Amino acid sequence: MKVITRAGWNARDPKNRLTVPWSTRTEFFVHHTDGPPTQTLRSIQDFHMGTSRGWSDIGYNFLVDDDGVIYEGRGWLVVGAHCPNHNRTGIGVAYIGENDPTDAAKRSIRRLYDEACRKAGRPLKKLGHGDRYPTECPGSKLQAWVNAGMPAELVDAPAKNPTEDIVNALPVLSVGADCYDVKTVRALLFARGGLNEKVYGGAVGLRSWQESTKYDAALCEDVKAFQRRSKLADDGVVGPLTYAALLRVS
Ligand SMILES: [Zn+2]
Numbered sequence: 001m002k003v004i005t006r007a008g009w010n011a012r013d014p015k016n017r018l019t020v021p022w023s024t025r026t027e028f029f030v031h032h033t034d035g036p037p038t039q040t041l042r043s044i045q046d047f048h049m050g051t052s053r054g055w056s057d058i059g060y061n062f063l064v065d066d067d068g069v070i071y072e073g074r075g076w077l078v079v080g081a082h083c084p085n086h087n088r089t090g091i092g093v094a095y096i097g098e099n100d101p102t103d104a105a106k107r108s109i110r111r112l113y114d115e116a117c118r119k120a121g122r123p124l125k126k127l128g129h130g131d132r133y134p135t136e137c138p139g140s141k142l143q144a145w146v147n148a149g150m151p152a153e154l155v156d157a158p159a160k161n162p163t164e165d166i167v168n169a170l171p172v173l174s175v176g177a178d179c180y181d182v183k184t185v186r187a188l189l190f191a192r193g194g195l196n197e198k199v200y201g202g203a204v205g206l207r208s209w210q211e212s213t214k215y216d217a218a219l220c221e222d223v224k225a226f227q228r229r230s231k232l233a234d235d236g237v238v239g240p241l242t243y244a245a246l247l248r249v250s
Helices: 041-049 105-122 140-147 160-167 181-192 202-211 217-229 242-245
Strands: 025-032 062-064 070-072 090-095 125-128
Touching: 025 105, 025 140, 062 105, 062 181, 070 181, 160 202, 160 242, 181 202, 181 217, 181 242, 217 242
Parallel strands: 025 090, 025 125, 062 090
Antiparallel strands: 062 070
16 A cells, blocks of 8 residues: 655644544544645645644545555544544544545555555544534435445556566567568577587677578577477467567566
8 A cells, every 4th residue: 555645745733632542433424625626735735734734744544546546634543623522432534535536545545544554453434524513525426425435446556577578578580571570580599509519600690690681591490499399389489479589588
């Protein structure tokens, strides 16, 4: 769970700061800022610390945006300013927006909830602001989501092998090709060994062989031999599987 720290969003220092122990925390409140999703953290903090609110800091313990980015507000154990009579017992997390939270935003709120329960050592009560105070906050959609138990698909997509993209982006080469990539294939074939130097007339011949950008019949035979050694279909076509074997990333 990645959290943008206060320094990361250029937070002002709080006017004061009161903390409670985890044993005091029993509730987890979901809010919305009720502003456009483009609101900046600093504008929310300025509003909360300004004359209309006059709080010591941004009111919430954490905030999340539509991209699922989590921002540190007051942090886990600082008493917030988000729900009267529940600021000591409750952790307040706000969705930056009005009433159209993305799945990513909900996932991040759920991650914060799970993390809070883990830190507290017990499950916290899931609440919308409106459950404990007469307000429309956190909006009908988030409130329904809280009422449903804050369901979220938290399994991350399996990490992609970055070399897969590289290999798939390389040009497929076969007899007749004439381009710089052929030289790369020659260099890789040479690095992997198994070439018959006699055929290329020793070191000098080998060098001119390596310099050629032409995918000729002789190269095709070398590629086929390499494919057989690599237990690949020996079709003489340099595609993703052959590249992966040449690069040893398969
Ligand atoms: Zn609220």
